[in-house]
Amino acid sequence: MKEKVELVLEELIKEYLKESAPISSTKLKEKANLPFSASSIRSYLQKLKKHGLIEKEHLSSGSKPSKKALKTFWKENFENIELDLKNLEEKIIENNLYFAAKIFENELLKKVYKYDKFIIVEFEKNEFVFKYDANLYTFLKSLEGIYFDQIRNYLEYLNLNEIFKKIDLIYEYLCYNQKRLFELSQVIDIKPFIEFEFNSIKKGLNFINDILIYKNLKKVDDKWFEYVLIGDIYSNFLNLIKGGASG
DSSP states (O other), rough: OHHHHHHHHHHHHHHHHOSOOOOOOOHHHHTOOHHHHHHHHHHHHHHHHHTTTTESTTTSSSSSOOOOHHHOOOOHTTTTOOOOOOOOOHHHHHHHHHEEEEEEEEOOOEEEETTEEEEEEEESSSSEEEEHHHHHHHHHHHHOOOHHHHHHHHHHHHTOOOHHHHHHHGOOEEEEEEHHHHHHHTOOOOOOGGOOOOOSSSSEEETTTEEEEEEEEEEEEEEEEEEEEEEEEEEEEGGGTTTTTTT
Protein backbone atom coordinates (compact mmCIF):
# COMPACT_ATOMS: atom_id res chain seq x y z
CA MET A 1 0.00 0.00 0.00
CA LYS A 2 1.22 3.49 -0.80
CA GLU A 3 2.15 5.89 2.00
CA LYS A 4 -0.42 8.65 2.51
CA VAL A 5 1.96 11.34 1.26
CA GLU A 6 2.70 9.28 -1.89
CA LEU A 7 -1.02 8.83 -2.52
CA VAL A 8 -1.59 12.58 -2.23
CA LEU A 9 1.21 13.26 -4.72
CA GLU A 10 -0.11 10.67 -7.18
CA GLU A 11 -3.64 12.08 -7.06
CA LEU A 12 -2.34 15.64 -7.33
CA ILE A 13 -0.44 14.69 -10.49
CA LYS A 14 -3.44 12.96 -12.05
CA GLU A 15 -5.74 15.89 -11.34
CA TYR A 16 -3.16 18.42 -12.53
CA LEU A 17 -2.73 16.54 -15.81
CA LYS A 18 -6.50 16.69 -16.35
CA GLU A 19 -6.97 20.33 -15.32
CA SER A 20 -3.62 21.86 -16.38
CA ALA A 21 -3.92 24.19 -13.40
CA PRO A 22 -2.69 24.29 -9.76
CA ILE A 23 -5.02 22.53 -7.32
CA SER A 24 -5.93 23.48 -3.74
CA SER A 25 -6.04 20.91 -0.94
CA THR A 26 -9.85 21.26 -0.71
CA LYS A 27 -10.32 20.74 -4.42
CA LEU A 28 -7.90 17.80 -4.39
CA LYS A 29 -9.86 16.09 -1.63
CA GLU A 30 -13.10 16.64 -3.53
CA LYS A 31 -11.81 15.60 -6.96
CA ALA A 32 -9.69 12.61 -5.89
CA ASN A 33 -12.02 11.51 -3.08
CA LEU A 34 -9.07 11.13 -0.71
CA PRO A 35 -9.89 9.45 2.65
CA PHE A 36 -8.42 12.19 4.85
CA SER A 37 -9.16 15.82 5.71
CA ALA A 38 -8.14 18.89 3.72
CA SER A 39 -5.92 19.96 6.64
CA SER A 40 -4.09 16.61 6.53
CA ILE A 41 -3.69 16.99 2.76
CA ARG A 42 -2.20 20.47 3.30
CA SER A 43 0.29 18.95 5.73
CA TYR A 44 1.30 16.28 3.22
CA LEU A 45 1.62 18.92 0.49
CA GLN A 46 4.02 20.87 2.73
CA LYS A 47 6.19 17.76 3.09
CA LEU A 48 6.15 17.24 -0.66
CA LYS A 49 7.13 20.87 -1.23
CA LYS A 50 10.13 20.52 1.11
CA HIS A 51 11.33 17.56 -0.97
CA GLY A 52 10.97 19.48 -4.24
CA LEU A 53 8.09 17.34 -5.49
CA ILE A 54 5.46 20.07 -5.76
CA GLU A 55 5.55 23.80 -6.51
CA LYS A 56 3.38 26.80 -5.62
CA GLU A 57 3.34 30.10 -7.51
CA HIS A 58 2.71 31.94 -4.22
CA LEU A 59 1.74 31.10 -0.66
CA SER A 60 -2.04 31.06 -1.17
CA SER A 61 -2.05 29.43 -4.61
CA GLY A 62 -2.82 25.81 -5.38
CA SER A 63 -0.12 23.20 -5.87
CA LYS A 64 1.29 21.62 -8.99
CA PRO A 65 3.76 18.75 -9.41
CA SER A 66 7.41 19.58 -10.03
CA LYS A 67 9.33 18.32 -13.06
CA LYS A 68 11.16 15.91 -10.77
CA ALA A 69 7.85 14.43 -9.53
CA LEU A 70 6.43 14.13 -13.04
CA LYS A 71 9.46 12.31 -14.41
CA THR A 72 9.23 9.80 -11.57
CA PHE A 73 5.48 9.43 -12.13
CA TRP A 74 5.92 8.73 -15.85
CA LYS A 75 8.71 6.23 -15.23
CA GLU A 76 6.28 4.27 -13.05
CA ASN A 77 3.27 4.61 -15.36
CA PHE A 78 5.05 3.83 -18.63
CA GLU A 79 6.74 0.72 -17.26
CA ASN A 80 3.94 -1.58 -18.47
CA ILE A 81 2.09 0.75 -20.83
CA GLU A 82 -0.68 -0.68 -22.98
CA LEU A 83 -1.49 1.88 -25.63
CA ASP A 84 -5.20 2.30 -26.37
CA LEU A 85 -5.35 2.49 -30.16
CA LYS A 86 -9.09 3.22 -30.24
CA ASN A 87 -9.73 6.81 -31.36
CA LEU A 88 -5.97 7.33 -31.21
CA GLU A 89 -5.78 10.27 -33.62
CA GLU A 90 -8.46 12.17 -31.72
CA LYS A 91 -6.72 11.57 -28.39
CA ILE A 92 -3.30 12.52 -29.76
CA ILE A 93 -4.60 15.88 -31.01
CA GLU A 94 -6.73 16.50 -27.92
CA ASN A 95 -3.70 16.03 -25.65
CA ASN A 96 -1.30 17.85 -28.00
CA LEU A 97 1.08 14.93 -28.53
CA TYR A 98 2.94 13.56 -31.54
CA PHE A 99 2.62 9.94 -32.63
CA ALA A 100 4.47 8.09 -35.38
CA ALA A 101 4.51 4.40 -36.23
CA LYS A 102 6.05 1.89 -38.59
CA ILE A 103 3.57 -0.91 -39.23
CA PHE A 104 4.51 -4.32 -40.60
CA GLU A 105 3.50 -7.95 -40.66
CA ASN A 106 6.17 -10.15 -39.13
CA GLU A 107 6.88 -12.26 -42.21
CA LEU A 108 9.15 -15.29 -42.35
CA LEU A 109 12.08 -15.23 -44.77
CA LYS A 110 11.20 -18.34 -46.78
CA LYS A 111 13.87 -18.56 -49.46
CA VAL A 112 17.00 -16.90 -50.81
CA TYR A 113 18.26 -17.98 -54.23
CA LYS A 114 20.45 -16.82 -57.11
CA TYR A 115 18.82 -15.95 -60.45
CA ASP A 116 21.11 -14.81 -63.26
CA LYS A 117 23.06 -11.82 -61.83
CA PHE A 118 20.67 -11.24 -58.95
CA ILE A 119 19.79 -12.51 -55.48
CA ILE A 120 16.08 -13.06 -54.87
CA VAL A 121 14.91 -12.78 -51.26
CA GLU A 122 11.41 -14.15 -50.69
CA PHE A 123 9.42 -13.35 -47.59
CA GLU A 124 5.90 -14.76 -47.10
CA LYS A 125 4.25 -11.77 -48.79
CA ASN A 126 7.12 -9.67 -50.14
CA GLU A 127 10.07 -10.21 -52.44
CA PHE A 128 13.32 -8.24 -52.82
CA VAL A 129 16.07 -8.28 -55.42
CA PHE A 130 19.75 -7.52 -54.85
CA LYS A 131 22.66 -7.42 -57.28
CA TYR A 132 24.56 -10.68 -56.92
CA ASP A 133 27.51 -10.71 -54.56
CA ALA A 134 28.87 -14.00 -53.23
CA ASN A 135 29.35 -12.75 -49.64
CA LEU A 136 25.94 -11.10 -49.57
CA TYR A 137 24.33 -14.25 -50.94
CA THR A 138 25.93 -16.40 -48.24
CA PHE A 139 24.87 -13.96 -45.55
CA LEU A 140 21.25 -13.68 -46.72
CA LYS A 141 21.03 -17.44 -47.21
CA SER A 142 21.95 -17.87 -43.54
CA LEU A 143 18.86 -15.84 -42.58
CA GLU A 144 16.34 -18.25 -44.13
CA GLY A 145 13.67 -19.31 -41.65
CA ILE A 146 14.03 -16.15 -39.55
CA TYR A 147 11.28 -13.57 -39.02
CA PHE A 148 11.46 -10.03 -40.35
CA ASP A 149 11.77 -8.27 -36.98
CA GLN A 150 14.76 -10.44 -36.00
CA ILE A 151 16.42 -9.88 -39.38
CA ARG A 152 15.89 -6.14 -39.07
CA ASN A 153 17.52 -6.07 -35.61
CA TYR A 154 20.42 -8.14 -36.95
CA LEU A 155 20.97 -5.77 -39.89
CA GLU A 156 20.88 -2.75 -37.57
CA TYR A 157 23.41 -4.35 -35.25
CA LEU A 158 25.78 -5.07 -38.16
CA ASN A 159 25.22 -1.60 -39.70
CA LEU A 160 24.16 -3.13 -43.02
CA ASN A 161 22.25 0.00 -43.97
CA GLU A 162 21.83 -0.67 -47.70
CA ILE A 163 20.09 -3.98 -47.11
CA PHE A 164 18.05 -2.46 -44.30
CA LYS A 165 16.81 0.37 -46.54
CA LYS A 166 15.78 -2.12 -49.20
CA ILE A 167 13.66 -4.33 -46.96
CA ASP A 168 12.35 -1.23 -45.19
CA LEU A 169 9.74 -1.18 -47.99
CA ILE A 170 7.77 -3.74 -45.98
CA TYR A 171 6.74 -0.94 -43.64
CA GLU A 172 3.56 1.10 -43.72
CA TYR A 173 3.71 4.49 -42.02
CA LEU A 174 1.36 6.38 -39.75
CA CYS A 175 1.74 9.69 -37.96
CA TYR A 176 -0.53 12.13 -36.17
CA ASN A 177 -0.11 15.79 -35.24
CA GLN A 178 2.89 16.97 -37.26
CA LYS A 179 2.17 20.44 -35.90
CA ARG A 180 3.12 19.26 -32.42
CA LEU A 181 6.38 17.82 -33.75
CA PHE A 182 7.21 21.24 -35.21
CA GLU A 183 6.43 22.93 -31.88
CA LEU A 184 8.70 20.51 -30.04
CA SER A 185 11.48 21.11 -32.58
CA GLN A 186 11.62 24.71 -31.34
CA VAL A 187 12.53 23.40 -27.87
CA ILE A 188 14.87 20.44 -28.56
CA ASP A 189 16.80 18.99 -31.48
CA ILE A 190 14.02 16.87 -32.95
CA LYS A 191 16.01 15.67 -35.99
CA PRO A 192 16.48 12.11 -34.64
CA PHE A 193 12.70 11.67 -34.59
CA ILE A 194 11.92 12.95 -38.09
CA GLU A 195 11.37 10.53 -40.98
CA PHE A 196 11.07 7.55 -38.63
CA GLU A 197 14.73 7.43 -37.67
CA PHE A 198 13.82 5.25 -34.70
CA ASN A 199 17.26 3.66 -34.48
CA SER A 200 18.58 6.57 -32.43
CA ILE A 201 15.89 6.14 -29.78
CA LYS A 202 16.15 3.31 -27.28
CA LYS A 203 13.06 1.25 -26.55
CA GLY A 204 11.11 2.41 -23.53
CA LEU A 205 10.97 5.80 -21.85
CA ASN A 206 13.35 8.61 -22.84
CA PHE A 207 13.66 12.19 -21.58
CA ILE A 208 15.31 15.13 -23.31
CA ASN A 209 15.00 18.05 -20.91
CA ASP A 210 11.23 18.27 -20.27
CA ILE A 211 10.28 16.30 -23.39
CA LEU A 212 9.05 12.74 -22.93
CA ILE A 213 9.67 10.24 -25.72
CA TYR A 214 8.28 6.73 -25.50
CA LYS A 215 9.20 4.00 -27.98
CA ASN A 216 7.65 0.55 -28.11
CA LEU A 217 6.71 -2.39 -30.31
CA LYS A 218 3.09 -3.58 -30.06
CA LYS A 219 1.21 -6.35 -31.85
CA VAL A 220 -2.33 -5.54 -33.00
CA ASP A 221 -4.15 -8.37 -34.76
CA ASP A 222 -1.54 -9.71 -37.21
CA LYS A 223 0.48 -6.51 -37.51
CA TRP A 224 3.29 -4.98 -35.48
CA PHE A 225 3.38 -1.29 -34.59
CA GLU A 226 6.81 0.15 -33.84
CA TYR A 227 5.87 3.55 -32.54
CA VAL A 228 7.13 6.70 -30.86
CA LEU A 229 5.00 8.96 -28.71
CA ILE A 230 6.33 12.46 -27.96
CA GLY A 231 5.09 15.28 -25.74
CA ASP A 232 6.17 17.37 -22.78
CA ILE A 233 6.05 15.88 -19.28
CA TYR A 234 2.93 17.93 -18.43
CA SER A 235 0.91 16.28 -21.22
CA ASN A 236 -1.86 13.88 -20.18
CA PHE A 237 -0.50 10.64 -21.62
CA LEU A 238 -2.91 8.76 -19.35
CA ASN A 239 -5.68 9.38 -21.88
CA LEU A 240 -3.87 7.06 -24.28
CA ILE A 241 -3.26 4.22 -21.85
CA LYS A 242 -5.77 1.42 -21.41
CA GLY A 243 -7.03 1.55 -17.86
CA GLY A 244 -5.62 5.06 -17.43
CA ALA A 245 -7.34 7.63 -15.25
CA SER A 246 -8.93 9.29 -18.25
CA GLY A 247 -8.71 6.51 -20.83
